[in-house]
Amino acid sequence: MTAHPSPSGSLVAEAEAFLEAHPEIEAFDIVLHDSNGIARGKVIRRRELLSLYNDGRHLPISILGLDICGEDVEETGLIWEQGDGDLRAWPIPGTLVPVHNSTPPRGELLMSLYHLDGTPMPSDPRHALQRQVDALAAQGFFPAGAFELEFFLLDPARGPDGRLRPAADVLDGRRSTRTEVYSVDHLHGMLPLFADVYAAAEKCGIVAETLISEYAPGQYELTLHHRPDVLQAADDLMRLKRIVRAQARAHGVTACFMAKPMAEHAGSGMHFHVSMQDAQGTNLFVEAEEGIWNDRLLHALGGLRATMGESMLVFAPHANSWRRFADQSYAPVSPTWGVNNRSVALRIPAGDPRARRIEHRPAGVDANPYLVATTVLAGMRHGWAGKIDPGPETRGNGYESITSALPIPADWRQALEAAKASDFLKEALGADMHRTFTAVKQAEYRRVMRTIPEIEYDLYLHSV
Structure with a gap:
């Protein structure tokens, strides 16, 4: 004892x-x-x-x-x-x-x-997420999810102009300053580093999956396996950031998790894929007929749209976070939703209906995943409680569909004031x-x- x-x-x-x-x-x-x-x-x-x-x-x-x-x-x-x-x-x-x-x-x-x-210390972010998970469990709902990790690998030394620059390949020292998006050959130069990242993740029980060369010089993305427990999904993301940072350092490279380290290039997001199951493990977002969305999914989208503005401080918590939001940047600038559309804030990905989920795209990689997941789950609960209609789907270019009905803050200060005044966020966190x-x-x-x-x-x- x-x-x-x-x-x-x-x-x-x-x-x-x-x-x-x-x-x-x-x-x-x-x-x-x-x-x-x-x-x-x-x-x-x-x-x-x-x-x-x-x-x-x-x-x-x-x-x-x-x-x-x-x-x-x-x-x-x-x-x-x-x-x-x-x-x-x-x-x-x-x-x-x-x-x-x-x-x-x-x-x-x-x-x-x-x-x-x-008793749990309520200012511990993990306990805040546990509180939302427990509230959903009391209603017979069990959230599942996974985060995506975008980041930069940078040279520890700045360039002759004093600016950050992408790291040279650890394999042979070659350096590219181009946007090598989806280039498989470009990934090969960093494979010794990523081999250590995958080995470290495996030791932690983390299932790290696809590796992508992203939409900026020196930018990469690692995806994580969907977890039936969002607490574990957030743990995975926290651990993977430490793993990437440590293994990059061991290879003489700096891993950067700023939301927008390079002014002229895209920033780094932390997209959260979330679905909802019942006690038998059935995905409650699956539609009876493909493309005809059920109310559980639609009301979740409605709640997330309705609460996004007052929640943006959670998703973009730092001064640098707000530099990521720009037109045509793959970072959402309005609380839009759509299907198979990367220009919206709330995306329903294409694919097998059995894997139906919401991809929540506003959060930067500098956000706290425990608080992001907490706020997203609370937003979904809010939508269900009020049976909130998400409005029409955004088709095509979401950057041309900015809505004034549900505005998000324009900058960090507005986000801070909105968060302080938000009864929803106070209840959520x-x-x-x-x-x-x-x-x-x-x-x-x-x-x-x-x-x-x-x-x-x-x-x-x-x-x-």
Whole structure:
């Protein structure tokens, strides 16, 4: 009997079996994710693992009240209002894995934060998603999904002009500055790096699938296998980002997950494919007659359209996020929906009706997948509760179908104000997570606005 029974459901037997199977592993990264999706935690030694499973691990409550720079945001209520006391982090069952290509050999374990009495800490983004999953389960619904990961591989050194540049191929040092979209031969130059990415994903139990050369120099996409559990789908995305970053670094390359690192080229999205099942595993979005959409799918689209504007801070949480949204850029600029159409925000992909799903396209790769999934599921529930009609399907060029009826914010500041005022988002995230997230974003907005960018000196120093 443990001194503190794990509220996460983790069992010490999992750790014992892992240690027996991996005598070579000396240390473990224990990782939880803050509102920005940044991995926070510690590196512990092998001998500490069993005690972590038995008693959890104390971590300061302020770990979830940090901005993108790791600075305390007092307005979250998680710093001095709480005396910066310790809470207890517990292992997430099934997430103890070996790390590929690490020296010395190391493991990784995902954690969630709980109050000392064992209740979930509501400003932990994973708990926010669990809350939506539980609400759907109470109604007999079970969401399934997968994320797509777009990113850039960049040279660690900037070019002679001081700008970012695509990484040279790790195979032979060749460098391309062209948009090698869907070029198979171009992928071959990075195959040694991606072989390590796939090997690392396999060790984590992640099914990484198709690799694509994307629509910008140095940009790639990895797709992930559809999971019957969206919590696991979000875990996969978080882990895959760390894997890509680590394996790129091992090959002398920088992995970049900014939404828009190059002004003249397309940005990186994090499309979320989501479907809904009943208790028997039946996909509830499948239509009785192909192309005649059922109400469950249509009302989900209606809810997502109706709530998109006030939710955009979740999907585009940083100053740079808003540079991704541009006409003809493959990033949506209006809450449109359509079928087999990449110019809309909510796409029903072509294919086997049994795999019918919604591809939610607004989120950038810099967004937190736990909060993205939380908000999307809440939007779908909102649509079902109100039987919201999504309106007519957008056909053809969605960039010519911008609607004024359901506008999305024009910039980061408008998104922040909309999110702070949103009753929907407060309910979707939970009041504590909503306060934490919006307070962190407010602090980051102020940080950006008091920093004078170089272009302002270039434009105004000798002109006004």
